[in-house]
Structures are given as structure tokens and as C-alpha cells.
Amino acid sequence: MVSKRVEGICPSLTLEITAKAKKMKAEGISVIGFGAGEPDFNTPDYINDAAKKAIDIGFTKYTPASGTVELKKAVCDKFLKDNNLVYKPEQIVISSGAKSSIYHALAALINEGDQVILPTPFWLTYPELIKLCGGEVVYIHAGEESGYKITAQQLDNAINDKTKCLILNTPNNPTGAVYSEEEIREIAKVCEKHGIYVLSDEIYEKLVYADEKHFSIASCSDYMKEHTVIVNGMSKTYAMTGWRIGYIAAPTDIAKAVSSMQSHTTSNACSIAQYASTEALTSPEGDKFIGEMQQIFDQRRKFMVDYLKNIKGIVCVEPKGAFYVFVNVSSYYGKSYDGKVINGSLSFAENALKLGVAVIPGIAFGDDDCIRLSYAISIEDIKEGLERLDKFITSLK
Ligand SMILES: Cc1ncc(COP(=O)(O)O)c(C=O)c1O
Structure with missing residues (x-):
């Protein structure tokens, strides 16, 4: 059974x-x-070529569980360039896809019985992973009248003593909604007031249209940076879904916990895919x-x-x-x-x-x-x- x-x-x-x-x-x-x-x-040729090179030079062995230093540095540079966020390499963990990043991050955050607030509509993996980690899902509905976005007031109403974190996914799957900087700052104020964490899934960051700009909740304040786990990855941005590379940027203690957990579950993400991802992120072709x-x-x-x-x-x-x-x-x-x-x-x-x-x-x-x-x-x-x-x-x- x-x-x-x-x-x-x-x-x-x-x-x-x-x-x-x-x-x-x-x-x-x-x-x-x-x-x-x-x-x-x-997947663009310049990334494929880098993977071929990785094989040719024998970059085919274990790497550190949390990822290669080169890729972690490239990810830090990406956060600085795109999100104006300063992270150290020890705050970055590379995983076998963003799905794996989310699972490990939730496992590091949630204690049995903790509540996790999930705006609806949601990407279908979140509730299952929350449950798997022993958490309780608290849904808040965002309908079409609000452009499928929750308000700070709705969030405020849903928080209680058991609330550990909010999952925020912008740009959003399935709705395509993008939260504005102003909306995110309002939500951040509520998180800060109640001392809750945010798991911010920003995997569609680069796919925004019609003058919209992606804004990361971690960049609202030092407090938010210390209470946000950003999830991102290579899948959607570089058409690399099969390569399975995702990453988090997190407060050092959470990154450490994720890395040590991952060292016993999946261990390092594929060395060849990591090598190619470093090239993907650093080349001007990107x-x-x-x-x-x-x-x-x-x-x-x-x-x-x-x-x-x-x-x-x-x-x-x-x-x-x-x-x-x-x-x-x-x-x-x-x-x-x-x-x-x-x-x-x-x-x-x-x-x-x-x-x-x-x-x-x-x-x-x-x-x-x-x-x-x-x-x-x-x-x-x-x-x-x-x-x-x-x-x-x-x-x-
Ligand atoms: C919102 C969201 N987050 C994360 C993922 C997972 O991406 P990955 O391929 O890196 O596991 C997806 C994939 O569909 C997604 O839609």
C-alpha cells in the first residue's frame, strides 16, 4: 500500500x-x-555547441551538488543585470529543472501543518508539492475581474499564525497575468507585516509583452530579499525544457538546506547541461x-x-x-x-x-x-x- x-x-x-x-x-x-x-x-546552436564541447573535454563527471561555480556566478550576474539583485554564489542552487528547485525549496521551508497561500488559478504542480512536503494549501481566488491577480487585501485576510509562505508566480501559468511593480510592492508590504516568506516563481520572466515589465518581489526591500526564494530556470527562456536546469536564489540558510537536501536526492544537475547553461547565460547570443x-x-x-x-x-x-x-x-x-x-x-x-x-x-x-x-x-x-x-x-x- x-x-x-x-x-x-x-x-x-x-x-x-x-x-x-x-x-x-x-x-x-x-x-x-x-x-x-x-x-x-x-535550443539555439550556440548552446548545443557548448554541450558538445563539454562532452569533448570530458566535463562529464559529478559537480558540486549545488552546481558548478561558473554557472552559479553566471546566475548571480543574471540577477544583477535583470533584477538589480546582488546574490553571492553560495545563495544560488542549481537543480535538475525548476520543478525540482520548487520541491526542494518547499521542503526546506515548510514544517508539518504549515499553511502555504496559493493564488488561484495556479500551476498544477504547486498544490501537490505543498501536500507532499506536509503543508496545507490555502487558496485565494483571483478571477478575470481582477485580471487573475490577487490583491494585497485578499492576502492580508488569508494570513494567520500558521501561514508560512505565499507562492507568487508572475508572469503566470496558466493565465499569462503579470503583476506590476506597484501591485507587487503592495503584496510585499503585507508579507513584511506578517513575517511570511515568498516563493517567487519567475520562470517566464523573459516572456512579457505590451510594455509590461517583470518585477521581482525580492527587490522590494532587504527584508523581502531575506524572505524570498526566487525560482527560475533555463527551460522557457532558452527553449531548454529537456536539459533540466533550474535554479534558486535564496537567503543563505535556505540555499544551504536546499543544497544539502539535494545532495541526497538528485545530487548535481547534469554536468553537460550545466556547462551549456553557463554559455546560454553569458553569451551575447542569448x-x-x-x-x-x-x-x-x-x-x-x-x-x-x-x-x-x-x-x-x-x-x-x-x-x-x-x-x-x-x-x-x-x-x-x-x-x-x-x-x-x-x-x-x-x-x-x-x-x-x-x-x-x-x-x-x-x-x-x-x-x-x-x-x-x-x-x-x-x-x-x-x-x-x-x-x-x-x-x-x-x-x-
Ligand atoms: C510556472 C512554472 N514553474 C515551473 C515550471 C517548471 O519548469 P522546469 O522545466 O524547469 O522544471 C513550469 C513548467 O511548465 C511552469 O509552468
């Missing part, structure tokens, strides 16, 4: 729909997948690649939002970051497709799949009114997929 700790962990709904769509494709059925959680760009990718995502984002706004009954808040659009389709609930009543985001997604379009049900992110559409696919596929979605919606009775 599996342990109590693991018993309550939900399997990923995202993967379920994606698996169904894959199976249909394998059977020769045309499916447009709006489920992608990774950039559809290749900014060029990110700029080009960002521009293409922005074109698709605009196209998608314009199209969706013309579909009757859909409510779509314009996303300002990441590569997702979160769409409210609840006005169609109660209608039927092929004799089957659509009663929530899961049955909406299951039935839309019959017309060859795969979307992720919002219930996976804690919001059953919505579906998530990713624009990490070609503009041609976006167009075709939206036409199918429109056709599906029009055929509802």
Missing part, C-alpha cells in the same frame, strides 16, 4: 488530455494541440535569441486574442506574459454536443477533442470556468485550431 503522503497526490490532468490527443494523432486523426507547455523553438522568440510569441498572442474576442460567449482577458491564454467558456455550460451535456471544463475539453482540437481544462488549474490555450505552436496551427474551436462552440445546442 502506498504511503499516506503520496496517496493524496493527483495525477496531472494536463497529461491526460495530451495523451488522448497523441493517441488520436497516432491513429491518423488530425488534432491541433493547444496544450504545449514548452517553447516550440529549437539576448538575441530571446528577443526573436519573444517577438514571435507576441504576434501569436495578439492574433489569438483578436480571434477569441470575436467568438460570441467567450471571455478572454488579454495575457501579458508567458505563452498561454486563459479563456472563460462557462457561458456554454449546460449546452450539449452530440447529445452530451457540457457541465464543466473537463467535458468541454473532452468534447472539443472530438472535433480535433485539444485544450487544457481549467479545473486542472483550480478554475473550472476556463480552458487554457497555449500559443507555443505555429500561427497556422493556431488559426486552424481556433476555427475548429469556433465550429465546436457553434455546434453546441
Whole structure:
């Protein structure tokens, strides 16, 4: 029998729909997948070349558990350049992907029974990892009326003696919401007032649009820097999802705890991927690649939002970051497709799949009114997929 700790962990709904769509494709059925959680760009050549070099020079052995000195220094330089934050290498821990960083950071922060505040909609991994670490999830809802962002007042109301930390994810998966500097400063004031920590997931930092700027809560004050664990990584910024490199910047005691825990779980992240990541972060080619990718995502984002706004009954808040659009389709609930009543985001997604379009049900992110559409696919596929979605919606009775 599996342990109590693991018993309550939900399997990923995202993967379920994606698996169904894959199976249909394998059977020769045309499916447009709006489920992608990774950039559809290749890892740039200069990064691939660095990995090849790492192999050629025999950089293929264990590294320190917390990462190579070179990569940690490159990460410190990134924080100074992008976020005006000064970190020492001993405050940085490199992990096998940001997901692993989050798990280890939560394990270092949470005691059994501690509460962790999680704004909804949320990236589906957070609640499961909080539970796995013995924490209790406290959800606060941010609907479309507030642009899917929580207010400082909501946070203030949710905090009690058991609250240990807040998870803040900006730019946000699944909504694409980006908190402004002003909004973050208000939230920081509440955290400071109550003495709680923040786990700030900034993995989509570079993917912001329409004059939005990413702002890290750690840069609000010395206090916040001492009470924030920033999570970031290579996956989304450099199209390196398969390389599995994530990192944290944290107060020294937390970084030390994460490093020592990691030394017994995964040990160091892949040496070759670390070597390539150092090159990714330090070469001037990086900014060029990110700029080009960002521009293409922005074109698709605009196209998608314009199209969706013309579909009757859909409510779509314009996303300002990441590569997702979160769409409210609840006005169609109660209608039927092929004799089957659509009663929530899961049955909406299951039935839309019959017309060859795969979307992720919002219930996976804690919001059953919505579906998530990713624009990490070609503009041609976006167009075709939206036409199918429109056709599906029009055929509802
Ligand atoms: C908000 C968020 N944080 C973290 C991650 C994990 O990234 P990694 O590939 O580095 O594990 C993802 C991946 O989808 C994400 O959406």
C-alpha cells in the first residue's frame, strides 16, 4: 500500500488530455494541440555547441551538488543585470529543472501543518508539492475581474499564525497575468507585516509583452530579499525544457538546506547541461535569441486574442506574459454536443477533442470556468485550431 503522503497526490490532468490527443494523432486523426507547455523553438546552436564541447573535454563527471561555480556566478550576474539583485554564489542552487528547485525549496521551508497561500488559478504542480512536503494549501481566488491577480487585501485576510509562505508566480501559468511593480510592492508590504516568506516563481520572466515589465518581489526591500526564494530556470527562456536546469536564489540558510537536501536526492544537475547553461547565460547570443522568440510569441498572442474576442460567449482577458491564454467558456455550460451535456471544463475539453482540437481544462488549474490555450505552436496551427474551436462552440445546442 502506498504511503499516506503520496496517496493524496493527483495525477496531472494536463497529461491526460495530451495523451488522448497523441493517441488520436497516432491513429491518423488530425488534432491541433493547444496544450504545449514548452517553447516550440529549437535550443539555439550556440548552446548545443557548448554541450558538445563539454562532452569533448570530458566535463562529464559529478559537480558540486549545488552546481558548478561558473554557472552559479553566471546566475548571480543574471540577477544583477535583470533584477538589480546582488546574490553571492553560495545563495544560488542549481537543480535538475525548476520543478525540482520548487520541491526542494518547499521542503526546506515548510514544517508539518504549515499553511502555504496559493493564488488561484495556479500551476498544477504547486498544490501537490505543498501536500507532499506536509503543508496545507490555502487558496485565494483571483478571477478575470481582477485580471487573475490577487490583491494585497485578499492576502492580508488569508494570513494567520500558521501561514508560512505565499507562492507568487508572475508572469503566470496558466493565465499569462503579470503583476506590476506597484501591485507587487503592495503584496510585499503585507508579507513584511506578517513575517511570511515568498516563493517567487519567475520562470517566464523573459516572456512579457505590451510594455509590461517583470518585477521581482525580492527587490522590494532587504527584508523581502531575506524572505524570498526566487525560482527560475533555463527551460522557457532558452527553449531548454529537456536539459533540466533550474535554479534558486535564496537567503543563505535556505540555499544551504536546499543544497544539502539535494545532495541526497538528485545530487548535481547534469554536468553537460550545466556547462551549456553557463554559455546560454553569458553569451551575447542569448539576448538575441530571446528577443526573436519573444517577438514571435507576441504576434501569436495578439492574433489569438483578436480571434477569441470575436467568438460570441467567450471571455478572454488579454495575457501579458508567458505563452498561454486563459479563456472563460462557462457561458456554454449546460449546452450539449452530440447529445452530451457540457457541465464543466473537463467535458468541454473532452468534447472539443472530438472535433480535433485539444485544450487544457481549467479545473486542472483550480478554475473550472476556463480552458487554457497555449500559443507555443505555429500561427497556422493556431488559426486552424481556433476555427475548429469556433465550429465546436457553434455546434453546441
Ligand atoms: C510556472 C512554472 N514553474 C515551473 C515550471 C517548471 O519548469 P522546469 O522545466 O524547469 O522544471 C513550469 C513548467 O511548465 C511552469 O509552468
